[in-house]
Amino acid sequence: MSQTAPDPILDPDPTLDEVRAALAPVIPHHAAFDGWSDEALAAAAAEVGVPASVARLAFADGPAGMIDAWFAAIDRRMAATLPPERLAAMKIRARITALVMARLDTAAPDREALRRAIAILALPSNAARGLRLGWRAADAMWHLAGDTATDIAHYTKRATLGGVYAATMLVFLDDESEDYADTRAFLDRRISGIMRFEKLKGQLRPDPDRIFSPARLLGRLRYRVT
Template sequence: MYGNGRSKFSIHQNEIEDLWFKSMCFRLLYISARQGVEETSSEGSSSDSDQDENNIKNKILAAALPFVCEHGWTKHAISKVFIGYPGTTHGLFHSGGAELVQYFYVICNQQLGEVLKTRSEEIAADPTKRKEPTVFIRDAVELRLRMIIPYINKWPQALAIMSLPPNVPPALANLLTLVDDICYYSGDRSVDFTWYSRRIALAGIYKMTELYMIQDKSTDFEDTWQFLGRRIEDASHVNEYLQQSGEVTQVAKEAVTSIHYCEKYFRLELNKQIAVNFNS
């Protein structure tokens, strides 16, 4: 303990509060966006047309990925696939390279989710295959990061594109989906404070490791995987400390307060968006 009676972990309480507030905003935004997509997909015949359009877009984006290494995450890479499609397909991609990055994020998350689900089913059938949660999480993060290796030279461009204000919400939704899947299949079924703390910590670890990876020149990114292992070990120690101390209750109360105000804010913003869409 320090002279003021606070532990070394309490010094950064303001940073913890800020991180919690932002993370709750991100999660509420993701939930709202997902609900909006589900509602849209259930709307009569117009949704059938939208589905056909999405299918065409996905086929074009999938075919454009091989051109990323040469042309980057750009509309130019997408345009390489337009041959054989009607000229109107050019108008489907309003965001250009951002839609290509978004597509890649989504399919990688889906592929990882399928792998983790299969592993989870294998463990359920044969408990001897069960790994420690930290090992399971480390392996899952490494597997997901390995999916960007074919595009590693162009990945800084992808990160820059998704950091632009219009692209931040889908980027955060993708990150939240990723960490939620990893935590769930690692065995986390908690419904208390730890549900949030684990996902927030893992999101930070994933992004830190991703940034480390794009600068890593070691063979098979060995330095990156060691960096990842150290970060997960550090997070595990911090989580154990919070669980064993009285601070976990206080942080949880402050998190709930943040969630309350954040939810009110996003409800207002969502209503504004609905009004804009209705009047347009």
């Protein structure tokens, strides 16, 4: 598994955001047994040294809020595991593969909590939030990978990666192979398919020099030597 940076340490008089950040990576340890519940939150609060009442106030948005905060903690650990200088030495395909696996490696000790989290986010009342969290994960990965697209590609890249990540996560949840070899193989196949599609799309993209352009024609007529 990847080595990760320590999570935030609470100040003597923490803000609610700081309490959320400190509790976020601890709650899933207990959610695996107690679900994403007040019991899991209270156990995490006791472990971190936060009054249960403060913890409940920090997570007034309930289980979905706890999951949201955990996924944000995974974002932070992913960035710490794969800093820009390390990613810069990789090709884009390797960057995306490494980023997806860094997220899964971080969640690996809490797979049962992840399974329960996905079930909660799949509820109709949480569907919109689940979509936002999926988008946020894909956006974070593309940002770290160095993507600077601002046109429609910005959105298609994130939508595509979000689908790949979601599918890979489902394989990961039931993967009993050594070092998650089956998950890695599945991810590699999915990314290979995307790369082939992008290559084909590039080959089929019309050549602007071969497309009739009235403006270009008028320009050529204007400067034609007679």
